[in-house]
Amino acid sequence: MARQVYLDYAATTFTDPRVVEAMNPYFTRSFGNPSSIYSFSEENRRAIAEARKQVASVLGSAPEEIYFTGSGTEADNWALQGIASKNRSKGNHIITTKIEHHAILHTGQFLQKNGYDVTFLDVDAEGRVSLETLKKAVTDKTILVSVMFANNEIGTIEPIAEIGAFCRERGIYFHTDAVQATAHVPIDVKAMNIDLLSLSAHKFYGPKGVGALYIKKGVKIDNFMHGGAQERGRRASTENVAGIVGLGAAIELASSRMASASERISRLRDMLIDGVMKAVPHAKLNGAPSGERLPNNANFSFIGIEGETLLLDLDRAGIYGSTGSACSSGSLDPSHVLMAIGLSHELAHGSLRLTLGEETTEEDIQYVLSVLPGIVKERREMSPLWEDYLKSFDKGR
Amino acid sequence: MYSEKVLDHFQNPRNVGEIENPDGVGQAGNPKCGDIMKIYLRVEDDVIRDIKFKTFGCASAIASSSMATELVKGKTVEEAWNLTNRAVAEALDGLPPVKMHCSVLAEEAIHAAINDYRRKKGLPVEKEESHDELVEHHLHGDEEEK
Numbered sequence: 187m188a189r190q191v192y193l194d195y196a197a198t199t200f201t202d203p204r205v206v207e208a209m210n211p212y213f214t215r216s217f218g219n220p221s222s223i224y225s226f227s228e229e230n231r232r233a234i235a236e237a238r239k240q241v242a243s244v245l246g247s248a249p250e251e252i253y254f255t256g257s258g259t260e261a262d263n264w265a266l267q268g269i270a271s272k273n274r275s276k277g278n279h280i281i282t283t284k285i286e287h288h289a290i291l292h293t294g295q296f297l298q299k300n301g302y303d304v305t306f307l308d309v310d311a312e313g314r315v316s317l318e319t320l321k322k323a324v325t326d327k328t329i330l331v332s333v334m335f336a337n338n339e340i341g342t343i344e345p346i347a348e349i350g351a352f353c354r355e356r357g358i359y360f361h362t363d364a365v366q367a368t369a370h371v372p373i374d375v376k377a378m379n380i381d382l383l384s385l386s387a388h389k390f391y392g393p394k395g396v397g398a399l400y401i402k403k404g405v406k407i408d409n410f411m412h413g414g415a416q417e418r419g420r421r422a423s424t425e426n427v428a429g430i431v432g433l434g435a436a437i438e439l440a441s442s443r444m445a446s447a448s449e450r451i452s453r454l455r456d457m458l459i460d461g462v463m464k465a466v467p468h469a470k471l472n473g474a475p476s477g478e479r480l481p482n483n484a485n486f487s488f489i490g491i492e493g494e495t496l497l498l499d500l501d502r503a504g505i506y507g508s509t510g511s512a513c514s515s516g517s518l519d520p521s522h523v524l525m526a527i528g529l530s531h532e533l534a535h536g537s538l539r540l541t542l543g544e545e546t547t548e549e550d551i552q553y554v555l556s557v558l559p560g561i562v563k564e565r566r567e568m569s570p571l572w573e574d575y576l577k578s579f580d581k582g583r
Numbered sequence: 584m585y586s587e588k589v590l591d592h593f594q595n596p597r598n599v600g601e602i603e604n605p606d607g608v609g610q611a612g613n614p615k616c617g618d619i620m621k622i623y624l625r626v627e628d629d630v631i632r633d634i635k636f637k638t639f640g641c642a643s644a645i646a647s648s649s650m651a652t653e654l655v656k657g658k659t660v661e662e663a664w665n666l667t668n669r670a671v672a673e674a675l676d677g678l679p680p681v682k683m684h685c686s687v688l689a690e691e692a693i694h695a696a697i698n699d700y701r702r703k704k705g706l707p708v709e710k711e712e713s714h715d716e717l718v719e720h721h722l723h724g725d726e727e728e729k
Contacts, residue, residue, distance in 0.1 A: 490639065491639065492617055492618075492639055492640050492641050492644075493641075494641035494642055495593075495640070495641055495642055495645065498590075498593065498642050502594070511617060511641070520617065530614070531614045531615045531617070532614040535614070535617040568596065568599045568600075568636075568637050568638060568645075569619075569637060569638065569639040570610065570619050570620075570621040570637040570638070570639055571614060571619055571639035572639070573637065
């Protein structure tokens with residue numbers, strides 16, 4: 187079989203076989219509904235409690251501050267809508283950023299339509315939110331600040347501890363969407379003054395369809411899922427026992443190897459970045475420098491070519507990546523993140539995100555470096571935009 | 584997502600390149616929507632003897648350019664003018680609905696190149712519909728017919 191190189195770990199990871207093994211008993215053998223009081227369900231209740239402890243120990247919270255959800259998206263929706271409605275009497279202003287995941291962005295827009303005032307903060311050219319910009323946006327009506335821990339497209343890590351300290355001092359709730367960051371970079375909700383945090387299992391080798399929201403004790407928030415009394419009355423729905431067990435096992439596993447994995451993966455990532463920047467003329471790296479971005483994230487723009495074209499050519503070579511180009515999304519607008527960091531439409535359409543993971547090897551990176559520059563060259567040769575770019579570039583010199 | 588024909592024309596595009604001192608050149612699209620198509624014509628005795636293209640865009644934009652050039656090569660200028668985006672899409676065994684505008688772009692670029700040729704020859708120029716008009720005309724018009 188031809189070589190296959192999966193470089194889209196930020197989209198989703200495989201489920202670690204050890205995680206699958208931990209989950210297995212809860213499908214066929216220990217299948218009882220945790221809400222049933224008989225002893226048959228006791229094992230399930232114990233397993234959920236264990237998973238809650240596993241998550242809490244990674245985030246530095248108490249177990250009872252962890253609430254399992256159906257996804258990272260649900261956790262984001264809950265955090266924003268639950269805080270907004272519960273604290274309406276205190277104010278109607280929410281601050282977030284222009285580079286959030288759609289789960290936050292579209293929830294923010296939904297709240298705007300329902301009478302809330304939502305500020306979407308600008309970021310700098312590397313995708314960073316500044317504390318100064320945030321301070322200027324705060325009013326006496328501000329009830330919530332939501333800033334993602336690390337960006338899913340360009341990998342930039344935000345100044346979470348600084349923002350947390352400021353929000354705590356001002357008495358404003360602080361939520362962070364840590365879907366890309368959890369179990370990839372160190373998080374401590376106490377030290378960072380985080381009030382709410384969203385995470386998702388399938389970004390750290392856990393199963394799809396399960397996430398969690400950390401809610402600091404005492405935070406006033408409405409429920410999002412209404413129904414039964416699961417999750418101590420905070421989140422209705424029969425527990426996804428196997429999924430929750432998988433999330434717990436995955437977060438523990440990923441956190442235990444975080445330091446060594448991050449060192450190995452960031453070394454490979456830097457090799458990829460250096461190689462691409464050397465081999466592809468006029469390539470641009472999007473996002474922050476190595477130390478200030480997720481260890482597994484590389485995001486490039488190649489002027490003159492369109493992202494979907496690049497993805498399909500890479501696909502033929504067995505390489506799987508993603509792009510912020512409009513054509514891949516079904517809309518006509520390129521990625522809001524790439525536009526927010528000030529890229530031109532041309533550069534945003536020509537972006538390529540490669541995200542590394544557990545099974546990425548040095549040979550994989552060498553293979554990408556042997557294939558990618560040729561593809562870019564070939565597609566540029568048939569691009570009128572590249573021709574125009576070269577002419578204006580030569581003129582500019 | 585794509586038909587085999589689209590993938591074939593995307594992977595092995597026909598008539599890529601430029602023509603030196605062309606009889607007509609036309610361009611359509613803009614970087615904002617992520618597609619730019621440029622068409623070069625060589626016309627002899629009112630027949631398109633040679634046609635080349637350069638395209639910045641997604642797979643369906645490249646495949647549409649390639650197919651459109653094949654369809655008009657050897658045809659009279661009049662016949663080429665009457666090539667519709669639908670004919671291009673059909674020849675490719677269809678395009679996904681969100682990509683139909685790529686085939687419109689091919690029609691638009693060919694019109695622009697033919698009018699350029701006519702202008703150079705001192706021939707009367709026909710009205711070119713804008714991209715939005717063409718999209719409205721061909722795509723949304725079709726929807727209403729259904």
